[in-house]
Amino acid sequence: MSEKKARLSFEGSDKTIELPMYQGTLGPEVVDVRGLTAKGLFTFDPGFVSTASCESAITYIDGAEGTLLHRGYPIDQLAEHSNFLETCYLLLNGELPDKKQNQDFKESIRYHTMVHEQLYNFFNGFPRDAHPMAIMVGVVGALSAFYHDTIDIDDPEHRRLAAHRLIAKLPTIADMTYKHSIGQPFMYPRNDLSYSENFLHMMFSTPCEEPNISPTLAKAMDVIFLLHADHEQNASTSTVRLAGSTGANPYACISSGISALWGPAHGGANEAVLSMLGEIGDETQIEKYIAKAKDKDDPFRLMGFGHRVYKNFDPRSRVMRKICDEVLAELGVEDDPLFRMARKLEKIALEDDYFIERKLYPNVDFYSGIILKAMGIPTSMFTVIFAVGRTPGWISHWNEMLSSPMKIGRPRQLYTGAKQRDYPAK
Numbered sequence: 194m195s196e197k198k199a200r201l202s203f204e205g206s207d208k209t210i211e212l213p214m215y216q217g218t219l220g221p222e223v224v225d226v227r228g229l230t231a232k233g234l235f236t237f238d239p240g241f242v243s244t245a246s247c248e249s250a251i252t253y254i255d256g257a258e259g260t261l262l263h264r265g266y267p268i269d270q271l272a273e274h275s276n277f278l279e280t281c282y283l284l285l286n287g288e289l290p291d292k293k294q295n296q297d298f299k300e301s302i303r304y305h306t307m308v309h310e311q312l313y314n315f316f317n318g319f320p321r322d323a324h325p326m327a328i329m330v331g332v333v334g335a336l337s338a339f340y341h342d343t344i345d346i347d348d349p350e351h352r353r354l355a356a357h358r359l360i361a362k363l364p365t366i367a368d369m370t371y372k373h374s375i376g377q378p379f380m381y382p383r384n385d386l387s388y389s390e391n392f393l394h395m396m397f398s399t400p401c402e403e404p405n406i407s408p409t410l411a412k413a414m415d416v417i418f419l420l421h422a423d424h425e426q427n428a429s430t431s432t433v434r435l436a437g438s439t440g441a442n443p444y445a446c447i448s449s450g451i452s453a454l455w456g457p458a459h460g461g462a463n464e465a466v467l468s469m470l471g472e473i474g475d476e477t478q479i480e481k482y483i484a485k486a487k488d489k490d491d492p493f494r495l496m497g498f499g500h501r502v503y504k505n506f507d508p509r510s511r512v513m514r515k516i517c518d519e520v521l522a523e524l525g526v527e528d529d530p531l532f533r534m535a536r537k538l539e540k541i542a543l544e545d546d547y548f549i550e551r552k553l554y555p556n557v558d559f560y561s562g563i564i565l566k567a568m569g570i571p572t573s574m575f576t577v578i579f580a581v582g583r584t585p586g587w588i589s590h591w592n593e594m595l596s597s598p599m600k601i602g603r604p605r606q607l608y609t610g611a612k613q614r615d616y617p618a619k
């Protein structure tokens with residue numbers, strides 16, 4: 194840590210406060226404001242957008258440059274040369290696995306793919322038309338009921354086991370929510386298949402028929418999981434950390450992350466892309482909707498364009514765009530009116546000054562929405578798939594937090610309510 198200090202001075206007073214400053218391996222310097230509380234001051238930062246809530250060595254994002262690194266490795270290199278499970282290992286352990294570690298990790302995940310038979314009973318309590326995310330929140334939280342003998346969060350071995358169980362069981366539970374919604378029997382996981390093949394098998398197979406899962410679609414699914422694996426201190430990850438800081442068990446923490454992800458401002462955006470394409474209707478309406486998106490007095494926005502952090506092409510979008518082309522070609526649906534319309538929209542937005550000046554590039558949700566739709570996955574499952582992909586990120590952050598001394602998360606406030614007053618006499 195550097196010796197550099199920031200000095201805070203106050204108008205109309207000679208008082209100054211010195212605050213230590215730190216420089217990470219990458220990214221902006223940070224001012225350590227922890228000492229302010231003892232001096233009777235808090236900082237004000239609604240949404241924590243200017244606050245580093247923790248020290249972390251997992252993921253680095255530079256939105257202006259369009260950079261996303263996991264443990265130092267660029268996301269596009271991981272998408273090209275790695276796979277989801279290897280990236281899970283990297284996020285959890287800090288380094289890429291050697292051959293044996295890779296094999297052992299894959300075997301451990303395979304070993305844990307089944308869920309307890311009694312967990313099936315939970316599904317009977319959910320209505321057929323329940324949103325899959327509602328079931329995910331409940332069932333993932335309920336996993337803790339089955340593993341109460343291995344949820345000592347101070348025991349690294351218990352934490353490792355919880356991490357493996359969550360990564361292994363989330364696809365099984367996710368696909369059970371889908372089968373429940375369409376009234377088909379749950380499919381058991383098949384451990385001879387890869388992680389993403391198994392996910393597609395549990396979603397699309399029935400006891401009567403096992404469809405052929407093409408390598409292109411399995412690869413696309415794997416890359417979708419990989420590209421969602423972590424995104425540093427976003428809303429759901431921060432939720433997992435905050436819940437975890439209380440000492441809550443890992444299943445409860447991941448369930449809280451799933452709840453936070455459910456919101457349309459976070460995980461629900463790819464669903465919104467499909468709704469928007471439905472609203473536009475057909476190619477002849479595109480110009481009208483582009484004009485609406487540019488109109489300050491019209492609340493309509495082009496869903497799947499722009500990003501709060503990336504003010505450059507989101508590096509994940511480039512990868513997703515390529516996968517999108519491959520999937521549409523494989524399925525022979527490039528000429529489907531919906532996908533033609535999406536392509537036209539993309540082209541216009543990329544060439545239009547309004548979008549260029551504001552750096553509104555197609556984001557990862559634009560392409561993932563199209564890919565998942567083309568694969569025949571219903572939109573209500575899109576956020577569930579995001580949750581499966583994000584699980585290694587959540588659990589890595591939870592584990593990182595618990596691996597070093599930590600405090601319960603407790604933000605403060607700028608109180609603007611009534612001053613103390615006496616209860617009126619009656």
Ligand code: ACO
Nearest residue numbers: 458459462486494495496497498499500501551553556558
């Ligand atoms: N369509 C049309 N105009 C847009 C869009 C859009 N999708 N996004 C931003 N703008 C315009 C704004 O009107 C504003 O214009 P102005 O400067 O003339 O006032 C300018 O671009 C900047 O907009 P902000 O809202 O300040 O940008 P911000 O970075 O805060 O918002 C956000 C980012 C919320 C993602 C926004 O681009 C948006 O709503 N996009 C559509 C929804 C979407 O795809 N969300 C998923 C993002 S990915 C994720 O979060 C997982």
